[in-house]
Amino acid sequence: MKKWLDERLQTNALLDSLFSHPVPKQSNFLDYLGFATLYVFISQAVTGILLATVYHPSATEAYQSIKILQSSGVGTFVRSLHSWGSNFMVILIVAHLLRVFYEAAYKRPRELTWVMGGLLFIATLGLAFTGYLLPWDQEGYWATTVGTAMAGYVPLIGDFLVRILRDGTQVTGATLTRFYSIHMLVLPLLILVAFLPHFFFVLRQGMASTDELAQARERGEDIETRSLPFWPNVAFRMVLLVLLAGVLLWTLSFVYPKGLGEAADPLNRNHYIPEPAWYFFGVYQLLKYFPGKLDIIALVGLPFIFFVVLFALPWLDRNPSRTPRKRPVALGIAVLVTVGLVFLTYQGYASVPKPLSNTAVTHPSFKNDVAPIFQSKCLSCHGTSGNYALDSYQNTLKKDINRGDPENSKLVQRLEGTDKPQMPLGQDPLSSAQIQSIKNWIKDGAKNN
Amino acid sequence: MLNKKNPGTSRRRFLGLGISALGSIFGLSYVGLIGDFFNPPPLQARTLQEVGQVTDFPLHQPKLVSYKGAGIDEGVYVINFGPEGWLALDFHCTHLQCAVTWIDATQQFVCPCHGGIYDLKGNVLSGPPPKNLPMRQIKIQGESVFVGG
Numbered sequence: 001m002k003k004w005l006d007e008r009l010q011t012n013a014l015l016d017s018l019f020s021h022p023v024p025k026q027s028n029f030l031d032y033l034g035f036a037t038l039y040v041f042i043s044q045a046v047t048g049i050l051l052a053t054v055y056h057p058s059a060t061e062a063y064q065s066i067k068i069l070q071s072s073g074v075g076t077f078v079r080s081l082h083s084w085g086s087n088f089m090v091i092l093i094v095a096h097l098l099r100v101f102y103e104a105a106y107k108r109p110r111e112l113t114w115v116m117g118g119l120l121f122i123a124t125l126g127l128a129f130t131g132y133l134l135p136w137d138q139e140g141y142w143a144t145t146v147g148t149a150m151a152g153y154v155p156l157i158g159d160f161l162v163r164i165l166r167d168g169t170q171v172t173g174a175t176l177t178r179f180y181s182i183h184m185l186v187l188p189l190l191i192l193v194a195f196l197p198h199f200f201f202v203l204r205q206g207m208a209s210t211d212e213l214a215q216a217r218e219r220g221e222d223i224e225t226r227s228l229p230f231w232p233n234v235a236f237r238m239v240l241l242v243l244l245a246g247v248l249l250w251t252l253s254f255v256y257p258k259g260l261g262e263a264a265d266p267l268n269r270n271h272y273i274p275e276p277a278w279y280f281f282g283v284y285q286l287l288k289y290f291p292g293k294l295d296i297i298a299l300v301g302l303p304f305i306f307f308v309v310l311f312a313l314p315w316l317d318r319n320p321s322r323t324p325r326k327r328p329v330a331l332g333i334a335v336l337v338t339v340g341l342v343f344l345t346y347q348g349y350a351s352v353p354k355p356l357s358n359t360a361v362t363h364p365s366f367k368n369d370v371a372p373i374f375q376s377k378c379l380s381c382h383g384t385s386g387n388y389a390l391d392s393y394q395n396t397l398k399k400d401i402n403r404g405d406p407e408n409s410k411l412v413q414r415l416e417g418t419d420k421p422q423m424p425l426g427q428d429p430l431s432s433a434q435i436q437s438i439k440n441w442i443k444d445g446a447k448n449n
Numbered sequence: 450m451l452n453k454k455n456p457g458t459s460r461r462r463f464l465g466l467g468i469s470a471l472g473s474i475f476g477l478s479y480v481g482l483i484g485d486f487f488n489p490p491p492l493q494a495r496t497l498q499e500v501g502q503v504t505d506f507p508l509h510q511p512k513l514v515s516y517k518g519a520g521i522d523e524g525v526y527v528i529n530f531g532p533e534g535w536l537a538l539d540f541h542c543t544h545l546q547c548a549v550t551w552i553d554a555t556q557q558f559v560c561p562c563h564g565g566i567y568d569l570k571g572n573v574l575s576g577p578p579p580k581n582l583p584m585r586q587i588k589i590q591g592e593s594v595f596v597g598g
Contacts, residue, residue, distance in 0.1 A: 173520020421554025
């Protein structure tokens with residue numbers, strides 16, 4: 001069979017070039033992150049096709065079709081794999097990008113590989129964003145409403161951009177159809193078109209980590225002692241990393257299956273408060289540092305600069321050195337941006353209200369029991385400054401709290417509605433258990449405990 | 450120009466140009482088709498829909514009415530200002546388009562996401578919203594109230 005193919009297609013020479021090149025002995029697992037990303041993408045393609053066989057892409061049927069899918073164990077598992085897989089894709093592709101940056105592998109002669117990688121990165125974010133809407137639940141509907149609204153901050157053409165994204169002024173059934181076709185056809189095609197050259201360039205040029213060996217071989221040195229053959233030694237390690245990613249993906253999907261929230265309600269009668277997907281927490285948090293008219297910096301300016309620098313990097317960075325020590329500026333900036341993004345993402349994540357306990361606490365502590373209630377129910381309006389703030393113990397005490405006498409504390413009266421207007425404004429009142437916890441805390445003397 | 454020494458060049462050039470031109474026209478036509486399909490529907494192109502009778506709307510009381518839109522329930526706040534006229538307000542906050550809620554006690558629209566506050570006419574009072582709540586079309590025909598656009 002092998003001979004038959006080789007006679008017709010000269011496959012042996014091709015396979016030799018793919019599998020027989022030498023790789024340095026200190027081959028690093030981080031150099032295989034791209035391969036792990038490819039595995040997760042294939043998993044996404046398989047689970048995505050399976051989901052497409054049962055999904056109904058229309059505003060009236062999408063939610064119900066996912067609900068039916070969720071009623072079977074295997075269905076839930078496939079959807080969990082796809083949902084967890086999208087997180088894996090984003091994380092692995094960012095890790096791959098950081099590793100390539102650290103190794104300076106984007107420099108000559110691999111500029112085009114880097115640019116194709118940039119396209120793959122954008123397409124992946126696009127897939128994550130468009131996929132969010134498809135189940136047509138509250139989470140996806142409002143995250144998409146807010147996410148597409150961000151495009152409205154682009155100067156001059158902002159409003160038009162939003163209408164293009166939504167195929168109308170609001171997120172409607174037309175938006176769902178648009179996102180579905182982009183998620184299923186446009187972006188996978190873009191990934192294919194960018195991936196083929198990306199992969200071909202790597203095969204043609206070899207990984208950057210093999211350059212030194214190749215040069216040594218050209219000088220006529222004996223590299224036997226310093227190298228491993230790609231096949232089977234290094235290939236085995238690559239497969240090992242993929243297996244590790246696979247086991248992690250399957251375990252997480254099994255232990256933490258993806259749930260399905262309430263059906264999308266474009267009128268939001270139940271006052272659902274939107275929150276972004278975790279990879280947008282960074283921008284979401286950044287918004288809080290750029291108040292008012294400066295929003296545009298966080299929403300448009302910084303992301304724009306980021307992508308321009310990303311694509312122009314091989315030409316912006318003229319330092320020919322690949323040794324980390326000789327690239328202090330490039331690595332310094334990268335560390336700053338990465339730490340900043342991780343910090344913002346964490347801050348954004350921490351500021352999202354956690355589910356509150358539904359039983360009253362008899363002797364509540366301010367820090368553990370009372371402050372979280374304010375955090376999730378009050379802070380979105382009351383903010384962290386000014387006379388209305390409820391973010392700290394000191395600010396909370398300004399709300400006419402009668403230590404030991406909850407009934408005569410204005411805070412409680414406002415929450416119970418005996419003093420109008422009842423808080424929180426425009427949302428459902430706090431549960432009686434939550435109010436009782438606050439009352440118990442005041443009864444105990446409203447201590448900072 | 451006809452070149453006697455090498456008469457094929459001119460024809461080859463002509464063919465090359467012609468094929469590139471024809472190819473470009475075809476290529477651009479596909480771009481045009483894509484543009485046409487992705488172009489969003491024009492603003493306020495849809496017909497107005499009836500959402501109730503004049504008597505359903507007490508004075509200065511915003512009421513969220515809903516009607517069938519493009520595959521979803523759409524809605525607007527309708528406010529009756531009596532002799533001053535009527536107002537239909539979009540309920541999406543102009544900051545990042547969370548849904549605002551009318552609070553009777555304070556006579557304000559409040560957004561739960563970042564605390565934007567608007568008055569009865571949709572003017573921004575405080576918070577991050579950059580613009581007032583957008584107005585939608587409203588028409589009173591006889592006793593019936595029509596909104597949309």
